[in-house]
Amino acid sequence: MKDYIPKEIEQEVLENWIKSNIYTVKSPKKAFSMVIPPPNVTGSLHIGHALNITIQDIVARFKRMQGFDVVWVPGFDHAGIATQFVVERELSKENKSRLEIGREEFLKRVWQWVYRSRDNIKNQVKRLGASVDWSRERFTMDEGFSRAVRYAFKRLYDEGLIKKDTYIVNWCPKDLTALSDLEVEHEEEKGRLYYIKYPVLNSDEYIVVATTRPETMLGDVAVAVNPNDERYKHLIGKKLKLPLVEWIRYDITGKEISPEIPVIADEFVDMEFGTGAVKITPAHDPNDYEAGLRQNLPIVKIMDEKAKLTKNAGRFEGLDRYEAREKVVQELKNLGLLEKEEEHIHAVGKCYRCKTTIEPMVSTQWFLKVSTKKEEFLDIVKAKKTRFIPQNWEKNYTDWIENIKDWCISRQIWWGHRIPVWECEDCKKESIYTDEDFSYVQDKLIFNLLADGKIKKIFTPKEIDEILNGRNFVHPEMSTLDFYKHFAYKKYYATGINEFSIWQYMASRRDLYKYHKDVKGFELLLKCKHCGSNNIKQVEDVLDTWFSSALWPFGVFSWPEPNQELDACYPNNLLVTAFDILFFWVARMIMMSKMLNDKEPFKDVYIHALIRDEKGQKMSKTKGNVIDPIDVIEKYGADSLRFTLASLSSALRDIKLSEQKFEASKFFANKIWNAAKFVISNTPENFLQDIIYGDMYEKEDYWITTALNLTIGQVTEYLENYQFSHAAQSIYNFFWNEFCDWYIEFSKLRIYEKPIEIKEDMPDEEKAKIEEINQKIQKRKLTAVGVLNTVLSKALRLLHPFMPFITSYIHAKTIFGDSDISLKEFPVFEKEAVDIKSYETIERLKRVISFIRKIKSDFKIESKITIFFQTNTSKEFLEEFSPHIVNLCKLSALEELKDSANMLSIPFEDITFYIPEKDFDRTSLLKDYEKTLKDVEKQLSIYTSKLQNKNFVEKAPPEEVEKAKATQEKLQQEKENVERLINILKSDKI
RNA sequence: AGGUGAGUAGCUCAGUGGGAGAGCGACGCCCUUACAAGGCGUAGGUCGCAGGUUCGACCCCUGUCUCACCUACCA
Numbered sequence A: 001m002k003d004y005i006p007k008e009i010e011q012e013v014l015e016n017w018i019k020s021n022i023y024t025v026k027s028p029k030k031a032f033s034m035v036i037p038p039p040n041v042t043g044s045l046h047i048g049h050a051l052n053i054t055i056q057d058i059v060a061r062f063k064r065m066q067g068f069d070v071v072w073v074p075g076f077d078h079a080g081i082a083t084q085f086v087v088e089r090e091l092s093k094e095n096k097s098r099l100e101i102g103r104e105e106f107l108k109r110v111w112q113w114v115y116r117s118r119d120n121i122k123n124q125v126k127r128l129g130a131s132v133d134w135s136r137e138r139f140t141m142d143e144g145f146s147r148a149v150r151y152a153f154k155r156l157y158d159e160g161l162i163k164k165d166t167y168i169v170n171w172c173p174k175d176l177t178a179l180s181d182l183e184v185e186h187e188e189e190k191g192r193l194y195y196i197k198y199p200v201l202n203s204d205e206y207i208v209v210a211t212t213r214p215e216t217m218l219g220d221v222a223v224a225v226n227p228n229d230e231r232y233k234h235l236i237g238k239k240l241k242l243p244l245v246e247w248i249r250y251d252i253t254g255k256e257i258s259p260e261i262p263v264i265a266d267e268f269v270d271m272e273f274g275t276g277a278v279k280i281t282p283a284h285d286p287n288d289y290e291a292g293l294r295q296n297l298p299i300v301k302i303m304d305e306k307a308k309l310t311k312n313a314g315r316f317e318g319l320d321r322y323e324a325r326e327k328v329v330q331e332l333k334n335l336g337l338l339e340k341e342e343e344h345i346h347a348v349g350k351c352y353r354c355k356t357t358i359e360p361m362v363s364t365q366w367f368l369k370v371s372t373k374k375e376e377f378l379d380i381v382k383a384k385k386t387r388f389i390p391q392n393w394e395k396n397y398t399d400w401i402e403n404i405k406d407w408c409i410s411r412q413i414w415w416g417h418r419i420p421v422w423e424c425e426d427c428k429k430e431s432i433y434t435d436e437d438f439s440y441v442q443d444k445l446i447f448n449l450l451a452d453g454k455i456k457k458i459f460t461p462k463e464i465d466e467i468l469n470g471r472n473f474v475h476p477e478m479s480t481l482d483f484y485k486h487f488a489y490k491k492y493y494a495t496g497i498n499e500f501s502i503w504q505y506m507a508s509r510r511d512l513y514k515y516h517k518d519v520k521g522f523e524l525l526l527k528c529k530h531c532g533s534n535n536i537k538q539v540e541d542v543l544d545t546w547f548s549s550a551l552w553p554f555g556v557f558s559w560p561e562p563n564q565e566l567d568a569c570y571p572n573n574l575l576v577t578a579f580d581i582l583f584f585w586v587a588r589m590i591m592m593s594k595m596l597n598d599k600e601p602f603k604d605v606y607i608h609a610l611i612r613d614e615k616g617q618k619m620s621k622t623k624g625n626v627i628d629p630i631d632v633i634e635k636y637g638a639d640s641l642r643f644t645l646a647s648l649s650s651a652l653r654d655i656k657l658s659e660q661k662f663e664a665s666k667f668f669a670n671k672i673w674n675a676a677k678f679v680i681s682n683t684p685e686n687f688l689q690d691i692i693y694g695d696m697y698e699k700e701d702y703w704i705t706t707a708l709n710l711t712i713g714q715v716t717e718y719l720e721n722y723q724f725s726h727a728a729q730s731i732y733n734f735f736w737n738e739f740c741d742w743y744i745e746f747s748k749l750r751i752y753e754k755p756i757e758i759k760e761d762m763p764d765e766e767k768a769k770i771e772e773i774n775q776k777i778q779k780r781k782l783t784a785v786g787v788l789n790t791v792l793s794k795a796l797r798l799l800h801p802f803m804p805f806i807t808s809y810i811h812a813k814t815i816f817g818d819s820d821i822s823l824k825e826f827p828v829f830e831k832e833a834v835d836i837k838s839y840e841t842i843e844r845l846k847r848v849i850s851f852i853r854k855i856k857s858d859f860k861i862e863s864k865i866t867i868f869f870q871t872n873t874s875k876e877f878l879e880e881f882s883p884h885i886v887n888l889c890k891l892s893a894l895e896e897l898k899d900s901a902n903m904l905s906i907p908f909e910d911i912t913f914y915i916p917e918k919d920f921d922r923t924s925l926l927k928d929y930e931k932t933l934k935d936v937e938k939q940l941s942i943y944t945s946k947l948q949n950k951n952f953v954e955k956a957p958p959e960e961v962e963k964a965k966a967t968q969e970k971l972q973q974e975k976e977n978v979e980r981l982i983n984i985l986k987s988d989k990i
Numbered sequence B: 001a002g003g004u005g006a007g008u009a010g011c012u013c014a015g016u017g018g019g020a021g022a023g024c025g026a027c028g029c030c031c032u033u034a035c036a037a038g039g040c041g042u043a044g045g046u047c048g049c050a051g052g053u054u055c056g057a058c059c060c061c062u063g064u065c066u067c068a069c070c071u072a073c074c075a
Helices: A004-018 A045-067 A080-093 A098-127 A141-156 A214-219 A286-295 A311-316 A319-333 A372-383 A393-402 A440-451 A461-469 A482-488 A501-509 A545-551 A564-569 A579-597 A630-636 A639-648 A661-681 A687-693 A699-720 A724-751 A763-801 A806-809 A836-858 A875-880 A880-887 A922-948 A948-954 A958-986
Strands: A031-035 A070-071 A164-174 A177-179 A186-198 A207-211 A222-225 A239-241 A260-263 A277-280 A338-351 A359-368 A387-389 A419-422 A430-431 A515-516 A519-522 A535-536 A574-577 A604-607 A866-871 A893-896 A903-910 A911-916
Touching: A004 A207, A004 A639, A004 A806, A045 A070, A045 A574, A045 A604, A045 A630, A045 A639, A045 A699, A070 A564, A080 A098, A080 A545, A080 A763, A098 A519, A098 A630, A141 A164, A141 A440, A141 A482, A141 A545, A141 A579, A164 A286, A177 A239, A186 A214, A186 A239, A207 A214, A207 A222, A207 A277, A207 A875, A214 A311, A214 A319, A222 A286, A239 A387, A277 A286, A286 A359, A311 A319, A319 A338, A372 A393, A372 A630, A387 A958, A393 A579, A393 A661, A430 A482, A430 A699, A440 A501, A440 A519, A440 A661, A461 A501, A501 A515, A515 A579, A545 A579, A545 A893, A574 A579, A630 A661, A639 A661, A639 A724, A639 A806, A639 A922, A661 A724, A661 A763, A661 A806, A687 A763, A699 A724, A699 A836, A724 A880, A836 A875, A836 A880, A836 A903, A866 A875, A875 A880, A875 A958, A880 A893, A903 A958, A911 A958, A922 A948, A922 A958, A948 A958
Parallel strands: A031 A070, A031 A574, A222 A260, A387 A604, A574 A604, A866 A893
Antiparallel strands: A164 A177, A164 A359, A186 A207, A186 A338, A222 A277, A239 A260, A419 A430, A419 A535, A515 A519, A866 A911, A903 A911
16 A cells, blocks of 8 residues: 555545446335435535535445445436526626527526536535435436426415415516515615605695605505504594606506505504604505505506616606616705605615515515415424424424415526416416326327427427437436336336327327428417317416425425335435525425425434634635635545534534645544554455464453444444534544554554574474464464454444545455445444453553653653562553553563662552653753642642532432542542652752 | 524634543654654643522523524514
8 A cells, every 4th residue: 555645546436436336226125215405506516515415425324334225316406596697697798698599599508507517516426425326316307307396386276275466576676587585685784764755635734754765655655654643643544645746657457546645544653663654655565565455555566577667657767766766866855855864774685696686576476375384384393203403493493484474486587397387368267287187108298398398389200209219318328208207207108209109199189289281390289278278378487496396305206106216215314404495495395295295305304504714704706715625625535525524513503614624634534544554564465264363362452342342332323313523523533542542552562573583403392482482473463463454444434434435445455345345334332342341451551651651751761761660559460561561652671670779769640660860850840740739739629628518428429429539539649649759859869 | 673503722613510622723852664644742721701500510590791693674
């Protein structure tokens, strides 16, 4: 073995895994299932993904080694608005807009983008070492998912849970789409509060209203005051003249609305704020909208979808909302109707994608009525059908569900699942289509292609042939037809489909397919399910991306088709995700799973932290503080990246990350490498045959076996409880501080012990004696090698989930390397391997060695010396381990004291050591020991007073009192020892 | 405004009703045949502040300050 170069070994190991396909599971029996949170196809993975994938892979590898059929499904999310946004930005580089090139051409561009981005991310996931089953890869826009989305939509619609409705929504005037409440980010902003006078009709009085958005006054339909507000009570029911407006406005039903508006009473008005009078603009403010509904007020829209003012704004028509604001304010000023303006800080809603200020707008959208199902969604978590880890998140979930509003699921964008609703131009009613409406496979396939936008309204058999028999987007190794069979229908239809067979089929089904002679194409005839009219058109809107992501835990297992894998893998055993998508995604999955299947989507959700930069700030490309996981892998290796993330990942707090932190893990990997090098290079070739001739275990062998087993127990428990950082810490300590620092050093006594040379001229008897000794040496060596190998192998297996590459590479080179380490058994805690007596003996030995090392360091003893000892109770112990002490302390010998002349005596526990007198810095040493004495005395006084306290002795548990007594005695001895030493140092004797 | 989490060594963080820990950094000594990406040793903390409960509090309770995040409102 050469030096540790992560890049080289990781490459090699990765190739082996991919070649041998070991993470593919055909038919899971004892299943452990997870679905990857599908990364967006918007670019590349960031360090947060790396953390997410690392945690999942740790669990996956752990469970796999424990004998589970681990089904870990990878995949990607089409990310509607985000991806559309990115592709539009690309287009703008060519000075084009999506509106110019049209929907069809634009979507082609998106698919090209997705292809590149997907492959890039896929490669990154592989380099992280994720042991996903690539044969199960899915995409939220693949043929199976698109079909599942239609099924889901239809079921929810049929149950009355999906409704088209006119309602006030969050509208992004740049992306030109509605957004859900969650997609709006609130930011504090400095604004102004304008106080405007509204004259009371037929009176000299006026009401002053305060507003941050004066331009919306053009859409005012009332002014509201609190019914208990004495200032305004007399005005309730009177009319006001809306300033500036001298024209007729129309509400959304087309009714004329006068600029004379009523003063109304409504409880929602806060008397304390502003003037206590509120202008009501139902079309452009969510609160006003609600008030409008309560008070039966008309809705006057004054802005269009780009937030430009409309005809209702009279002479302000065509102005942008901000231009209009300035102009309105100016005109009010001129008329003397602006009482004052004030600085005002308030939160402004922004589009989460493009940061444009949201315009609340009344619009017709599709809603999923989740608010009616609150109790059911709460129950999943309350009844622990789904467990949140850490549990704290339950409260967040519960609070959010309790206040949930209906979910606006339609988006006015192009990239996404088009709503499967066909509206009838004749009877105006809605028909939902899925492939359930067709009985023959051919029709089902053609319908799906049509609904997915893969073919146009009029299509040719050749196009169908090319698509179905062409390479599939997600699984290029199979045709799209096979993809349908394998992933969507989960059945094998014998039907082969080609251009000719389709032609023949469609020609025979003139009831369903209309032939267009002019273009030699067919049209699938869809009819209105209510009046039978052919005059129906599919809704242009697409669904919120999270609508499809919410189906992920069962959609990847070919839902809605009943099948064995769905049964075996759903509910998923575990979902690992970050808290920032708790509502977006986790809650939505719970909702969909409950509504569609009456089940929880997963048993456990492990919610991990977000990664921030070293200053605790969110990483973002614009700030330039991102850490690219691939850069880290290049510099430090994927193993180091993973180990670092795992050791930093406490579930509760954010992770502050800087590049430097990967270094420690790389040093650790290097340590592993070198320790393994030592073990492997000292293992004889035919070791496995010879090991039966090995000798008995030494105490240190029992010691390391015990320490190993204690570690195994800890790591297993930590992993089972998702305590990754503790598990990582535990292995780290064992490997470095026990195995490397002590056991390997101890083992060198036997490993490097040289056989005695036999000389020709020796008498036979002596030769035989030496021969016997040499055999013994050989036997002892074999045992040490055996223990080294066993411990190394088990330690590597403990480490494997964290550092899969290096452990796989090294393990293959050990005597146990017949198959990949990821398929080996995870070490099991063995009670009978724990030998507390030997363990404590060696722990004592470690203390003695450390003490002698400290003495050597304190007294600046550099050369090899002989140290003498004197003891009543530990003679055997010191003699038994004298080789260990001599070697690890680099002494020339350790012997019992014969003559104390010119010796400096140093007490330790029940032993006194003697070193030769020599020059050293007495003052500084005295200072050190006096400080030690002070510390010991302080400790001792704590215990003494504790034991003198009657209350403690009487009330504390007896074992605590015993413990305190023991500690007191220990401290007493230590105190005496230090005092003795100080006296010796002070005496003129030396 | 409500909620959640955090405040422990210079930095990053563990920890728990009974002797304050680790990693990194700092300092001193060592190129010793697995490893200088290493070894050996050392220094450094009234555990945010104030009360309370307890025989005993870094830990539990109350209050308070600071920081971060989430949710809602803000005419």
